[in-house]
């Protein structure tokens with residue numbers, strides 16, 4: 001933290017307003033769909049009418065002949081190739097086969113939307129319908145129709161497990177298998193979680209513009225400029241030199257805009273029409289054509305001895321990945337990796353299948369496999385506590401991991417911050433004094449539920465360039481896309497802290513694949529840790545170069561220098577011996593040394609699994625690290641006559657190492673908790689005969705202000721992460737992970753009814769209540 | 774069918790050639806390039822397109838532009854004056870009452886309408902009145918805090 005002459009504070013640890021505050025509150029922030037280019041055409045995508053069918057032929061003549069239509073394309077026109085982040089199994093437009101209702105199969109560019117929509121009605125596609133399968137376990141049966149006949153030959157980093165319709169299979173086993181005899185209590189159950197829609201308020205949108213040399217510039221609502229460029233290049237067979245990706249403001253993403261969405265189709269339309277094209281999905285197209293969270297069915301069994309010590313857990317996790325794998329293999333691996341929860345359980349045996357079915361694909365969504373595993377695991381902790389006649393909080397305290405314990409797979413937990421999180425929610429919610437079950441008016445009952453969760457906050461590579469400008473200000477350039485979480489602001493704060501600059505003296509470059517250094521994606525709660533490290537280290541390099549020049553200019557040892565507020569460097573203890581950064585920049589540019597640029601690039605190395613203690617099979621990740629922990633408490637009221645649940649208060653404690661911008665951390669917590677509340681109580685895409693029956697905001701409910709409590713308490717703890725920038729670790733995903741089990745545990749405490757299928761709609765809750773009577 | 778109409782938007786009269794079935798949202802965004810008003814669903818559910826019509830918050834995606842010739846329309850662009858933000862806008866900035874910002878225009882319009890009619894709403898009234906504006910990012914707490922701070926006359930909380 002620094003203090004300006006006027007007393008205002010800046011740098012790390014300050015809740016400074018977002019860099020882009022003015023644009024966003026004045027309505028002037030530019031999102032992709034707000035842009036218009038001269039001569040721009042409008043795109044639309046035609047979806048398949050069948051859940052599973054062979055494409056026999058296309059007839060696009062009538063559509064092409066319509067006045068105002070400039071391009072009609074199918075996979076055949078472009079020789080589109082399969083692409084995918086982990087398994088190359090998906091064409092941007094279906095080729096040879098369609099595998100779900102609504103799968104993009106043709107696209108149109110026209111002078112306006114009305115013409116584009118009319119043209120779509122004129123496209124004739126002849127299909128030969130095939131049998132379809134919609135349930136993950138049914139799809140694994142030998143007689144189920146096969147979605148990907150050529151799965152075994154697909155390229156990608158995940159090998160085929162060779163099982164019927166299985167995209168990937170993961171297993172982790174530790175300890176012994178036959179220990180169930182030694183358990184005094186065992187709980188066993190089947191847990192089901194829904195396909196949750198991301199429902200970012202900005203539907204996917206892309207604009208592609210083509211220059212006379214054939215280079216295509218792409219503006220899109222996306223979570224990276226690099227991954228979509230790579231996948232577009234692969235799908236269309238275009239070299240990356242012909243593709244430039246830029247990200248304007250992004251109206252929310254949550255994982256839904258990871259990988260590619262409609263960029264390849266938009267680029268193909270622009271190339272076909274030789275004109276700029278905008279393709280913005282309608283809300284229902286977005287819901288049908290873009291991914292959701294993996295729905296899961298989890299068979300889980302956990303055993304403990306009579307003292308409450310957890311002994312064994314086994315789980316079979318089925319993830320329905322829909323027609324394409326997307327990041328499913330990695331999500332399945334992560335679910336396996338987090339299936340033990342933050343507890344010491346010596347004997348573990350967990351298997352996860354990620355299975356193809358004829359539904360819209362599932363993929364990355366905040367939490368990335370952890371919410372599903374946590375729902376089952378945290379429900380079972382409470383079920384065990386009930387059988388043991390123990391307080392569920394005490395059972396957690398007894399078994400939780402702490403510093404230097406091992407995670408599933410053998411990684412060391414360097415900062416075991418869970419005990420602190422549990423104690424914090426215990427005290428803040430006054431858990432000791434609160435009745436577990438309380439009768440209110442009418443037939444309303446109040447209950448309280450606890451959950452814990454964990455996440456990692458570092459994966460893959462990033463880089464940053466920090467430049468000293470002629471006037472002594474700074475330009476930061478990273479490939480990190482701010483999807484609304486505030487990366488631009490907190491990365492600026494880190495540079496500001498390192499260089500003593502006010503964030504107003506820092507400019508942050510828009511992410512551009514041609515000019516930004518590489519960064520993987522805004523995903524995996526990794527930006528603060530991974531990109532933050534690069535920005536900080538690059539800033540340190542700039543600072544060192546400033547010191548070197550200043551030491552010669554001020555004739556003083558580098559160790560005697562310090563950075564002063566207002567972009568000055570000076571001699572410690574001599575207020576007059578100081579020079580502005582601009583003088584240093586001028587000297588570097590014109591006299592000695594050349595431009596001052598800091599550059600840092602790195603790859604986060606996961607701690608590898610311990611192959612001695614764990615049997616690991618099929619993991620799409622080679623280890624984990626930088627664990628973060630959380631504890632949550634929900635108070636709910638349940639109407640026993642109707643089954644309606646209301647969350648009345650919620651506590652969520654997180655150890656973030658160092659809160660670079662505390663208000664932004666709180667924002668992540670509030671937002672994650674409310675998305676988790678929707679997941680727990682309302683949200684579910686519903687398929688009937690392979691067709692999504694609620695593809696609109698009207699029919700798919702996300703929580704509004706009236707559906708969530710104002711009393712959500714974000715508790716921030718700060719146990720410094722030794723390796724993190726300023727001691728920070730990530731917080732983007734973890735607030736969502738444990739919300740559903742905390743709420744379902746509270747429902748059980750209020751009513752005695754255990755809901756094992758979420759969302760816990762009134763109907764499901766009531767059914768469970770009635771079973772007790 | 775095309776028709777030329779006059780719309781009064783942010784105290785300025787715009788004469789514009791529209792399709793008779795065109796919504797106000799489409800006219801604002803596609804004809805007048807007032808793109809601060811957002812399209813989140815186009816079906817009247819999310820509130821991202823909210824504008825003030827004679828001081829009342831309404832869904833621009835559900836209004837036919839042609840029916841609004843005698844009305845006063847205010848969009849997000851009209852909440853600030855000569856670049857100077859309103860108190861509510863400033864409070865949204867200082868409370869970080871947005872993340873991605875896509876719901877923010879509509880949220881600010883609804884909150885402006887609320888405070889115009891009741892300068893000291895209770896939290897439950899705020900939750901009720903803004904209940905039709907969906908935000909997928911913030912969890913709403915900081916939005917409520919921002920609105921409250923304006924009622925209480927303090928917008929700076931940094």
Ligand code: FES
Nearest residue numbers: 815817818820834
């Ligand atoms: S766009 Fe009008 S309510 Fe959603």
Ligand code: FES
Nearest residue numbers: 872876908909910
């Ligand atoms: S700030 Fe993203 S939807 Fe509200």
